Amino acid sequence: MHTLRQYLLTLEDPRGLTRTLGPVEPCRDASGKLQYAAGNSAVVFRIRHRGRLCSLRCYLRPMRHLREIYGERLLERELYLFTGPETGEWVDVVVGDWIEGRTLQEILTEAATEGDRERLASLSDAFDRLAADLVADDRAHGDLKPENIIVSPDGSLHLIDLDASYLPAFASEPSPELGTAAFQHPARTAADFDASLDDFPAALISTALHVLRLDPAVYDRYRDADGLLFTPARIPTDPAFTEALALFERHGCAAWYRVAQLMCAPTLRLFGLAELLGHATRTVPFDGEPELFVANGRWGYRTQTRVVIPPLYDAGFDFTEGLAAVRLGRTWHFIDSAGRTRLSCPGCEAVKPFRRGRALIVRNGRRLEIDRTGREFDILPQIAIFAKE
Structure with a gap:
């Protein structure tokens, strides 16, 4: 020593x-x-x-x-x-x-305090790209946290402090340390030493950064959390976690919503995390209207050759006029063929697809029409069938 x-x-x-x-x-x-x-x-x-x-x-x-x-x-x-x-x-x-820059913790704290949504968006996108690669390979950092990530002046992220790393050659050995508890799965023990060690902290940091890009004021409300906004041992009853899900649902951020939900998993390995982070890091316009499909109880869109939008939604309709109605949690949204939310319908019990430039919605039992900008119009009473699932 x-x-x-x-x-x-x-x-x-x-x-x-x-x-x-x-x-x-x-x-x-x-x-x-x-x-x-x-x-x-x-x-x-x-x-x-x-x-x-x-x-x-x-x-x-x-x-x-x-x-x-x-x-x-x-x-x-x-x-x-x-x-x-x-x-x-x-x-x-x-x-x-020597890596010039400051830690991710320092920069996100500054950006959240200043209410700099653009900077927080850049940080969250950069972290998702880093995390997508990190959780997809056969290695692990072992102590992933904002203090162990340097943000260079050009915005690129660099991992530091690799002493607790897992490599395939270390399989069956005990972990040399348990990482920082504020960013680790609460069930982690010394017996857990494999490529899944970064799954939980990656999901936690990604979720926190995306919450802050939508509402930087959340940072001040949860300064007393053990980690970044969240206290791992309290998930899923943590108020910050509940607020994060509600925020993502309201904005139609399906991939972020599903990443956040993975933090409730009882195991260190978060199945599907790499795919979700990979989807979140790319928004590729699709020329056409992919078909609706269901997998594991959730709805997505695909062509005959590839999945265009993974199964992220709790319900959905086929694309019409370039938009598809989807439900995330209890909130309906209209997305484009790249999966971007174009319209949100908070408080709606039901919706129908667009026809001739307008879509039917039901809010508080009242039937309305909306156009592609979200403007609402009264309609005459008529018989209409709305799908609620």
């Missing part, structure tokens, strides 16, 4: 204390203090090496499988660490490129 103080003492003047790196120059802030970030298992210093900015990852306690995780970036017995006034030992370090 080593201490932060020992590393600070060593890095104050590291001349002659590296075995293969040669000269390294620790970076300092405006007050002259060393620039570093300390975590549970390691402290990372910002250094300059051979004209490049680099990260020097120094360990506070022994960690398994560093060679498998970091490859050639791991330098064994590289840094001579002072453990006392006249004593020391050679320790392992990991050297990599």
